Amino acid sequence: MGPQELDNDLVKRVQQGDKAAFDLLVLKYQQKVVNLVSRFISDHAECHDVAQEAFIKAYRAMDSFRGDSQFYTWLYRIAANTAKNHLASRSRKTPAYAVDVDDAEHFSGESGLKDYTNPENMLLTDEIKQTVFAAIEKLPDDLKSAITLREIEGLSYEDIAEVMDCPIGTVRSRIFRARDAIDKELRPLLE
Amino acid sequence: MNERSEKLSAVLDDYDRSDEQQSLLNDVMHDVNQQYTLRRYQLIGDVMRNDVPERIQLDFADRVRAEIAQLPAHSAATHDAESKDSTPSWLWSFMFKPIAGLAVAATVAVVVVSNIQLQTTDQTADDQLATITPSEAKVEQLASMPVLNNARRVATGQPAAYQEPGMKWKVRRDATAMQNKLNTYLINHNEYSNPMQGIIPQVRVVGFDAQQ
Numbered sequence: 516m517g518p519q520e521l522d523n524d525l526v527k528r529v530q531q532g533d534k535a536a537f538d539l540l541v542l543k544y545q546q547k548v549v550n551l552v553s554r555f556i557s558d559h560a561e562c563h564d565v566a567q568e569a570f571i572k573a574y575r576a577m578d579s580f581r582g583d584s585q586f587y588t589w590l591y592r593i594a595a596n597t598a599k600n601h602l603a604s605r606s607r608k609t610p611a612y613a614v615d616v617d618d619a620e621h622f623s624g625e626s627g628l629k630d631y632t633n634p635e636n637m638l639l640t641d642e643i644k645q646t647v648f649a650a651i652e653k654l655p656d657d658l659k660s661a662i663t664l665r666e667i668e669g670l671s672y673e674d675i676a677e678v679m680d681c682p683i684g685t686v687r688s689r690i691f692r693a694r695d696a697i698d699k700e701l702r703p704l705l706e
Numbered sequence: 707m708n709e710r711s712e713k714l715s716a717v718l719d720d721y722d723r724s725d726e727q728q729s730l731l732n733d734v735m736h737d738v739n740q741q742y743t744l745r746r747y748q749l750i751g752d753v754m755r756n757d758v759p760e761r762i763q764l765d766f767a768d769r770v771r772a773e774i775a776q777l778p779a780h781s782a783a784t785h786d787a788e789s790k791d792s793t794p795s796w797l798w799s800f801m802f803k804p805i806a807g808l809a810v811a812a813t814v815a816v817v818v819v820s821n822i823q824l825q826t827t828d829q830t831a832d833d834q835l836a837t838i839t840p841s842e843a844k845v846e847q848l849a850s851m852p853v854l855n856n857a858r859r860v861a862t863g864q865p866a867a868y869q870e871p872g873m874k875w876k877v878r879r880d881a882t883a884m885q886n887k888l889n890t891y892l893i894n895h896n897e898y899s900n901p902m903q904g905i906i907p908q909v910r911v912v913g914f915d916a917q918q
Contacts (some may be wrong), residue, residue, distance in 0.1 A: 521717065524727075528731075529780060532779040532780050532781050534771075534774055534775070535735035536731075536735060538758040538771055539734065539768060541767045542744065542767050545746065545758070545766050545767060545770075546752045550757060550759075553759065559759070566766070567769055567770055567773065570770045571774065571777070574774055574777065575778055590755075609903070636762075637761045637891075640758070640759075640762045643753065644753050647750055647754065648731075662754070663754070665719060666751040667754055667755060671721070672716075681804070687712070687721065688712065690716075691711065691712040694715050694750060697750050698743070698747065698750065701746055705746070705764075
């Protein structure tokens with residue numbers, strides 16, 4: 516299964532009436548969509564509401580998605596339009612700087628979302644981040660390299676195999692073992 | 707379990723070329739534990755890429771799911787099936803609707819009658835139990851009773867539907883370090899977020915009262 520084939524598979528399932536498949540698409544793209552919307556709206560709660568609305572619009576319009584473009588490009592356009600319409604409906608201006616939807620894939624979470632309502636949650640978010648980075652530090656070098664090349668550099672399994680000079684099966688196993696080790700540290704924070 | 711999680715990890719990276727891909731997706735979509743695992747794997751990647759905001763909203767997907775649940779499902783498959791169906795709709799209305807109506811009515815009647823019977827039996831059983839005083843006799847009576855709608859789930863060593871840790875915050879209120887961090891944070895937050903910077907809250911409260 517190549518890149519985006521999973522998306523196409525899930526989209527097909529949604530179009531055939533399987534709502535659960537849409538959950539996985541939400542899970543996969545929620546942070547990207549929130550990050551994109553946060554370029555337009557800085558309030559945390561408002562941003563999440565608009566991102567949620569964007570997903571619902573995408574679900575409603577799923578029948579019209581024919582696969583001519585990548586699913587995530589289509590989704591990002593819906594999210595950007597939803598954010599713009601939200602601002603317009605409140606007679607607020609869109610940001611002075613241009614937000615390029617095609618760059619949404621590279622937007623990071625440091626977009627200045629403001630949330631003064633839940634300091635406890637912010638601290639716990641901080642704890643999650645610290646736990647993840649501490650767990651990565653504890654990983655053996657081969658696992659650390661594999662997960663870093665995959666998650667940060669975005670390399671495919673084939674490319675990682677070439678860089679690390681090992682079979683693809685080994686790459687797959689190392690990435691899983693790294694995730695599993697980090698997950699073991701993360702799970703006590705969640706219930 | 708590990709093999710399954712490894713496949714899940716590969717699916718997350720769009721790399722699983724096995725024929726089991728479809729069945730794995732089916733499992734994930736209907737197994738909350740696998741969904742949670744997938745979500746945590748996704749969260750790990752988001753944290754590493756610095757894709758998470760200052761405050762992670764872990765219930766975002768749940769909120770979207772709740773909204774989607776209220777919407778009708780897409781029905782491409784139903785439409786396909788309908789277009790292939792050669793039976794004219796008038797024939798369906800004319801011949802089968804009355805029969806279907808009768809069948810539904812009969813089913814409802816059966817359910818209602820059996821419910822009434824069950825409730826009656828249940829009530830009688832409770833009454834019988836109330837009149838028996840010795841505890842051993844109660845146990846025997848309980849053992850002989852049918853399990854009815856008052857049955858409650860009891861805790862066993864291993865719950866039938868064991869749910870692994872998921873995606874909700876576990877707030878460790880007993881942790882001193884966390885309490886200290888939180889207190890410091892709240893004091894800083896209070897100082898910087900109000901227009902009367904530098905004044906401690908108690909002073910503000912006294913001032914406010916004085917003006918009353």
